[in-house]
Amino acid sequence: MSITLWIVMAQTSAIHAQEVHGNPNVWYLLLANHHLTDQWNIGTELHMRYDDWMSDKEQFLFRPYVDFNTRKSPNVVYTFGYTYIKTFPYGDYPVAIDKPENNIWEQVTFKHQYGKLQVQHRYRLEQRWQRDIVYNPVDDTYSLDGNTFGNRFRYRLTLTQPLSDKVFINAFDELWIKGDKALRAITYDRNWLYVALGYHLTPDISLQLAYLHQYAMNNPNLYERHHGLQVTGSITL
Known part of the structure; x- marks a missing residue:
């Protein structure tokens, strides 16, 4: 089933469900990676997410990967990683207590270049x-x-356009689909739209300030929209 069809199905389902607007989010993300060789790379992500303009802690994530x-195919990148997530009670529909999650994931990314425009298709x-x-x-x-136990599939299309040697625009749209352990009960989970202005402080360090829009399914009868800001720092060690 195509990504487009999944989006249409999700929007059709949302028509018959209640839609609410969640509190604005403020998220911080640190990306660090190290090139071992021309073919191998290790890295990690640290996320700290806040709800209602930093009034409440939302989530903490730790995500190492290789x-x-x-x-023969340097523009195709294969990734294996682990994620620890702690979700805190927040928002209008909070969990009762802090809720941990552990997951492992496999990913393939296809990279293309059209002039200065960089395009990535990421499947996780x-x-x-x-x-x-x-x-x-x-x-x-x-x-x-x-x-x-459950499964989740994520597809992200990312576009990066340099505006100068130091300034760039980075944008992506990501679709999330979740399923049970047998991958039978498959449903829409959420969609992210991200648009950022980035700046290279040095060749190895950059910052991005972004707007992030989320459209998430809380349950089959309730969908949430969230507007937010995200600050991302990237460093190559």
């Missing part, structure tokens, strides 16, 4: 273990017990 390419498959939150009516408390 990627490689072959000499995640295997997710989310901790279950259970309620104890005896003492009116919540705790973590067990895990729920």
Whole structure:
């Protein structure tokens, strides 16, 4: 099924569901990577996300990875990574207590160049273990017990256009699709639209200031829109 068809299906479903506007987000992201050889690279991502203009902690993410390419196809990059996520109670529909998640993921990225315009197609498959939150009516408390396993597919189209030697525009659109452990119950998860103005402080360090729009499914009957700012720092070690 094509990406376009998935988007149409998601928008059609949303017509019959309630739509709410969530609080504005402010997200910070640090990207660090190190080139081991011309073919091998290691790196990590650190995310700190806030809700309602930094009034509440939203999520913390730690995402190390390793990627490689072959000499025959240097513009095709294969990546394997791990992500730890902690989601905090926030917003109008909060989780009861801090909720951890561990996932591993496999990814392939295709890179193209048209003049100065850089184009990337990124395909990622995640295997997710989310901790279950259970309620104890005896003492009116919540705790973590067990895990729920699921899969998620993500496709991202990224466009990067230099404006000068130091200034550039970076934009992407990313579609998320989630499924159960057998990949049978597949549903729309969310869509991200990101537009940033970037600046190279040095050849190895850059900053981006971006607008991020999220359209996420909270449940089949409730969709959320979020507007936000994201500050991204990238460093090559």
